[in-house]
Each structure stands twice: as C-alpha cells, then as structure tokens.
Amino acid sequence: MKNIKLQVPGTVANLVCGFDILGMALNEPFDEMEFKLLDERKIIIRHEDEFHLPTEPEKNVAGVVLQKILEKLENQNIGFEVTINKKIKPGSGLGSSAASAAGAAFGANELLGNIFSKEELVYFAMFGEELASGSRHADNIAPCLFGGITLVKSSEPMDIIPLSSPDLYVSAVHPQVEVKTSDARQILKKNIQMKDAVKQWGNVAGLVAGILKNDNKLISRSLEDVLVEPVRSILIPKFDEVKKQSLVLGALGGGISGSGPSIFMLSETKEIAEKVAEIMQKIYNEIGIENYVYVSKINDQGIRIV
Amino acid sequence: MKNIKLQVPGTVANLVCGFDILGMALNEPFDEMEFKLLDERKIIIRHEDEFHLPTEPEKNVAGVVLQKILEKLENQNIGFEVTINKKIKPGSGLGSSAASAAGAAFGANELLGNIFSKEELVYFAMFGEELASGSRHADNIAPCLFGGITLVKSSEPMDIIPLSSPDLYVSAVHPQVEVKTSDARQILKKNIQMKDAVKQWGNVAGLVAGILKNDNKLISRSLEDVLVEPVRSILIPKFDEVKKQSLVLGALGGGISGSGPSIFMLSETKEIAEKVAEIMQKIYNEIGIENYVYVSKINDQGIRIV
Incomplete structure (x- = not known):
C-alpha cells in the first residue's frame, strides 16, 4: 500500500498584538509523521517519542482527525496507520497538538489523492485541537497547513487569509x-x-x-x-x-x-x-x-x- | 507675489472597524483654497462660503496652522493670504476642519518651495484640528495629505502609514x-x-x-x-x-x-x-x-x- 512521510512544523499562535488571530509557521522544531493507507476501516496510531501520549484513536489528537475523515468517506474500505515521532514538546506553546492534528489531515489527504481543500483540512484538524484543548480553534492549524503568517479572521465560519512569509x-x-x-x-x-x-x-x-x-x-x-x-x-x-x-x-x-x-x-x-x-x-x-x-x-x- | 490654488478633499475617518486609526480621502466633496505669499508677517483669512466661520487667524482652523508655520520661520518677512471656498460642510463628519488645516499647511509649504516633509505638514495641521475639536489627531489630516487609505498607528509619536488607494x-x-x-x-x-x-x-x-x-x-x-x-x-x-x-x-x-x-x-x-x-x-x-x-x-x- 501507499505510504508517505511528513515534516510537520511547530507554530506560534497569538503573534504579539495579534492575539487569537495571527499565527506563524516555524522550520524548527517539527514533528515527523509516517502514514500508511490500509485496506480496512481501521486506525492505528504509534508514537515513537517519549511523551506517553494515548494511542487509542479516540483519545489521540491525530486519531480523532483521522476518524472524522473516515466518517466522511463512509463507503470506502480504507484506514490509516500513523507513526508519530513528536519533537514539538506537548505543553510548550509551539503548536504541538496542532502539528498532530494538521499532520493527520494533510497526510490522509495525500494518501487519498488530495481530494480535500486546505480549508477542509483545517476543518478536520480542528477536531484534534478540540480534543487537546477543548476549543475548536485554527490559530496554530492554519499556519501549520498554509505556512508563513496566517490570519484567522474567524474560526466559525472559517475565514483564513494566508498573508505572506517574511524573510525573517x-x-x-x-x-x-x-x-x-x-x-x-x-x-x-x-x-x-x-x-x-x-x-x-x-x-x-x-x-x-x-x-x-x-x-x-x-x-x-x-x-x-x-x-x-x-x-x-x-x-x-x-x-x-x-x-x-x-x-x-x-x-x-x-x-x-x-x-x-x-x-x-x-x-x-x-x-x-x-x-x-x-x-x-x-x-x-x-x-x-x-x-x-x-x-x-x-x-x-x-x-x-x- | 506667488500664488496657488488647491482642491482639498473631504475624508472619511474611523473607517468602519478601523476606529481611530484608518482614514480615506474622497474626490467629492472638496474645499477650494487660494494662497498668496505676502512680504510681511501677516495672515489674512477670507471665506467665500456661507458658513460664517471666524476669520481672525487665531480662531480660524487654517489660521492657527499658518501661525504655527510662521512661528517656525521666525526670521523671515513673509505672510499668507488665504481665500477659502468651503464645500465640505462643517459638522458633516467628512473632514471639513481637517481640509482647512491640511490645506493651509500644504499651500504654505508649496509657496515656500516645499521645505517641509508630509509628516511635518501633518504636525502643523494637527494644531488646526485641536482648535476645531480640542484634540490633536491625524485621522482625517493623514488621508487628506497622503491620499488613498492611511493608517495612523499613533498620533504621538506620529506614526502614519499610507496603505494604498483601492480602485473603488x-x-x-x-x-x-x-x-x-x-x-x-x-x-x-x-x-x-x-x-x-x-x-x-x-x-x-x-x-x-x-x-x-x-x-x-x-x-x-x-x-x-x-x-x-x-x-x-x-x-x-x-x-x-x-x-x-x-x-x-x-x-x-x-x-x-x-x-x-x-x-x-x-x-x-x-x-x-x-x-x-x-x-x-x-x-x-x-x-x-x-x-x-x-x-x-x-x-x-x-x-x-x-
């Protein structure tokens, strides 16, 4: 079956004055995520890092995102196996949960032949943020998926504007x-x-x-x-x-x-x-x-x- | 002596969400101002409109701006005669006082051979706004002088950023x-x-x-x-x-x-x-x-x- 490997960047939300609206993607640190497409409706999560995160899909940030994607594709006999090497420390404020969530959505979409738009990937990934923090926000997910500096003018309805990536x-x-x-x-x-x-x-x-x-x-x-x-x-x-x-x-x-x-x-x-x-x-x-x-x-x- | 005639535009301050920071210049309505450079330290203000505004320099918005400019040029034997045909109605919310203030600064500067920067013109013009409204703000003066849509990030210290002029x-x-x-x-x-x-x-x-x-x-x-x-x-x-x-x-x-x-x-x-x-x-x-x-x-x- 197809497989794919990703580098998923850390992100800075609440960019100084831009509280709750501006975010930025980093090149360091980043998580590594490896995806395999399965031919049965199953989600397997493995963590190769030292953070002892739960791997049951419904308790894992990447897992719930993949569940939402499978729900959307209800008639297809597919599943995902994901191996995560998390280098963005949970609780650091560098978008660790957003990386797992956005990475899951992005990786699944690649395996599926890019059937979803970036906005749809943000939508799926927000369920991961909801599991992690209780709120379905896109402050970190948006820069993780779009790169550069992004404006989340509103999360619901979703209104994301990629600004640019200053040479800084x-x-x-x-x-x-x-x-x-x-x-x-x-x-x-x-x-x-x-x-x-x-x-x-x-x-x-x-x-x-x-x-x-x-x-x-x-x-x-x-x-x-x-x-x-x-x-x-x-x-x-x-x-x-x-x-x-x-x-x-x-x-x-x-x-x-x-x-x-x-x-x-x-x-x-x-x-x-x-x-x-x-x-x-x-x-x-x-x-x-x-x-x-x-x-x-x-x-x-x-x-x-x- | 030299003379010059200006069209000084009305402006929109508080551009919707941009309360106190964003302003925009209009092509209509506009004031007409005519300037003569005098060879004595004197300011003459004439109004050709129907608004019965005071014409004593110290009580006139354009007048106080010209006074400030003359103060700056303390050793020169010059003065200004200004004839104003105001078409931007005072009290309309379309930047009537800012037009008189910015127009006075701009006109004087033209007659003097453009010795002041636009930022300095804003500085002088703010004294006119102070006379009109009690506060030395640049919300209307900035778009009047720069055109298009301007950001007044701060009035003191003055930090004005001309944005652009959308084709609208x-x-x-x-x-x-x-x-x-x-x-x-x-x-x-x-x-x-x-x-x-x-x-x-x-x-x-x-x-x-x-x-x-x-x-x-x-x-x-x-x-x-x-x-x-x-x-x-x-x-x-x-x-x-x-x-x-x-x-x-x-x-x-x-x-x-x-x-x-x-x-x-x-x-x-x-x-x-x-x-x-x-x-x-x-x-x-x-x-x-x-x-x-x-x-x-x-x-x-x-x-x-x-």
Whole structure:
C-alpha cells in the first residue's frame, strides 16, 4: 500500500498584538509523521517519542482527525496507520497538538489523492485541537497547513487569509515550566479599556501592513501587545529579561508563543537570531531552568513531504 | 507675489472597524483654497462660503496652522493670504476642519518651495484640528495629505502609514442633522469585552490585508464594526435602513463617516455607487431630512494643485 512521510512544523499562535488571530509557521522544531493507507476501516496510531501520549484513536489528537475523515468517506474500505515521532514538546506553546492534528489531515489527504481543500483540512484538524484543548480553534492549524503568517479572521465560519512569509528568522526558547492553557486563559481580563483596544488594533494594522509591504521597521514598531502580554508574561519566569536582552541584540521584537511558556523573537539575520537564542539559553541556564532553543527561518511552506 | 490654488478633499475617518486609526480621502466633496505669499508677517483669512466661520487667524482652523508655520520661520518677512471656498460642510463628519488645516499647511509649504516633509505638514495641521475639536489627531489630516487609505498607528509619536488607494467608488450621504462630536464621544463605551475587541482587530487585520492585496471580497467581509457603530448609529436617523439598502444594491460595505452624521458606502463600480447614492437620497427625502450626496472614486492623491 501507499505510504508517505511528513515534516510537520511547530507554530506560534497569538503573534504579539495579534492575539487569537495571527499565527506563524516555524522550520524548527517539527514533528515527523509516517502514514500508511490500509485496506480496512481501521486506525492505528504509534508514537515513537517519549511523551506517553494515548494511542487509542479516540483519545489521540491525530486519531480523532483521522476518524472524522473516515466518517466522511463512509463507503470506502480504507484506514490509516500513523507513526508519530513528536519533537514539538506537548505543553510548550509551539503548536504541538496542532502539528498532530494538521499532520493527520494533510497526510490522509495525500494518501487519498488530495481530494480535500486546505480549508477542509483545517476543518478536520480542528477536531484534534478540540480534543487537546477543548476549543475548536485554527490559530496554530492554519499556519501549520498554509505556512508563513496566517490570519484567522474567524474560526466559525472559517475565514483564513494566508498573508505572506517574511524573510525573517525566529529564535524560540521553551523553558521547561508548566503554564496550563486553562490558567493562561483564566488570567486574561474579560473586560478591557477601549483606548487600549484601539492601541492594540493600531498595532495589528501596522503588523499586517508591515508583513505585506516587507517593511521590517514597521513590523518591529508593531510588535507590541498592550493587553495580553502584560498579564500572561507573569506566568513565565524571566520573560521581561529575555525580551529586553533580545531587543538589545537587535531582534525586531517578539513575545509569548501561544499561551506560553515558550518565547519567540524575530530577527532580520541568522546571526542576530543565533545570538538571541544563546542569550535565551544563558538566562534560563543561570537560574537552573531546563530549556530548549530553536533557530529557523519563518517556514514558508507549512507541512513538507520528505 | 506667488500664488496657488488647491482642491482639498473631504475624508472619511474611523473607517468602519478601523476606529481611530484608518482614514480615506474622497474626490467629492472638496474645499477650494487660494494662497498668496505676502512680504510681511501677516495672515489674512477670507471665506467665500456661507458658513460664517471666524476669520481672525487665531480662531480660524487654517489660521492657527499658518501661525504655527510662521512661528517656525521666525526670521523671515513673509505672510499668507488665504481665500477659502468651503464645500465640505462643517459638522458633516467628512473632514471639513481637517481640509482647512491640511490645506493651509500644504499651500504654505508649496509657496515656500516645499521645505517641509508630509509628516511635518501633518504636525502643523494637527494644531488646526485641536482648535476645531480640542484634540490633536491625524485621522482625517493623514488621508487628506497622503491620499488613498492611511493608517495612523499613533498620533504621538506620529506614526502614519499610507496603505494604498483601492480602485473603488465611494457614495456618501450627509443628512442635515446635528451630531455633536462631544456627544458621539460621550456615547462610546469606555470599557469593552475582550472577545468583541478580538473580533474587531480580526476585521482590522482583514481590512488592511484586503486593501493591500486588492481583495474586494475580503474588504467586504471585513467592513464590520462590532464596537462603535452599534452605539453611535443610534444618533443617525435611518442608519440601518441606508446600510441595508446599500448592501442589497451591491455595495461592499460601509458605515459612519468620522463621528457622523454622514454615512459612506464602498462599491466596485460607478453604477452601483450611483444607485447607492440615489437610495440614500430617497431614504432621507422620504422623511423630510435635507441631505447631500456625493459619489466619487477614492482619492489616490490627496490635495491637488489646480
């Protein structure tokens, strides 16, 4: 039977001011997923990583996505066997569950001869996110599938706009501390001041314009979050220090990846991005927090077949 | 002495979801301003229109801008004589005071051999807005000077980003009712829900992307204001009716111009824009409210020398 192997990228959701709407795909870290098409209605999930994730399809993020796809193809005698080597750590805030979900949808579609549109793949993948986090959102799935920076104007009805993939480098650090998505949600203010919201959407407008006009200075000026970061960054030790030092080294800006604890920074050159990653590592090493750093260009393609 | 004649365009601030940040220049209506350079430190303002605006320089919007420019050029024996034929009605919400302010700065600069940048002209013109409304804002001045659709990411420090000038037509109606800017300000909520703000900046992002990618469908889907319009439209009789009928005729969308009472709608063709203007007029005629309608393309240039 046919088989296929994928590299499925990590992603950064809540791109600074673009809380709940802007996301970005990375080249590092990525998950590896291998798919086999079966000739019976069966889903087999195997994990080759160390994360002890459940492999029963109905409890596995990739599994529920494949179940939804099989439901759609109700008269066909087919199934999927998937082997996952997860390198995007669950709970890192780098889109680990979205990678499993989007990878499952993408891989199945490839084996089936690309019968679904990317929008349909987002639809299927959102069931995986629902299993992982309780909410059917596309913030990470969209950049994972489309690559570059994506705007999720609305999840229901689905309205996804791929923006572009700026020629920039990303440094990301995952300090090994636990930030529960539910805590990160709860800490957010439900009510905000109009004047702060105006400032935020001024930055959102500037960021989108900067991305589409390739204006790095404008991107840099717009990478400011006056609403979410001041609240959520409290949950991440040394956040302010990481940000301050990164900017001193010449990073354009950055912030919390997803709901944390990972932090990302954008830079114009690989040299700056590597220096930023070094200082990130140094800051956490000094206080004895285990950490992982990644440097890569913004991923312009999304999932890759290898 | 040198003299010069200008057409200074009306503008739409608070472009639907882009409250306080996005503005647009119109080809109709426009003010006419005629400038003479004098060889003594003197400012003479004449109004040829019917609006009985004060002509003492310190009480006139154009006058205070010219005063600021003269202050800057402290050692030169020069002055300005300006004749204004205002066609943008004060209080219409179509940027009447901004036209006087921006026109004054632009005209003086032309006579002086273009010694100031556009950003400096915005700076001078904001003193005119301050006289007119008490706040030094650039929402209308920026599109008046730059043309097209502009983003004022911030007024202080000044951060203006000209976006582009979509190939679209504007229908605008000014129903002759009074909406005081102070009332329009006061009625606004000071506190809003985060979820509404997220929806708003999703629309802002979509609108900016639509403008820069020339995607009229995306522009149309993004022309939605969940925060300001629902509150302010109460002050404008028949607002909902005008909007509904315009959309039925095929307009892409629109909303309140500035803080009202004018309403504008964007359309892809002149034919649709003219039909929209007709229905606008009909709706207000039926209830006996005097009204003025304008149809023009988005102004891609800003102020014109004639």
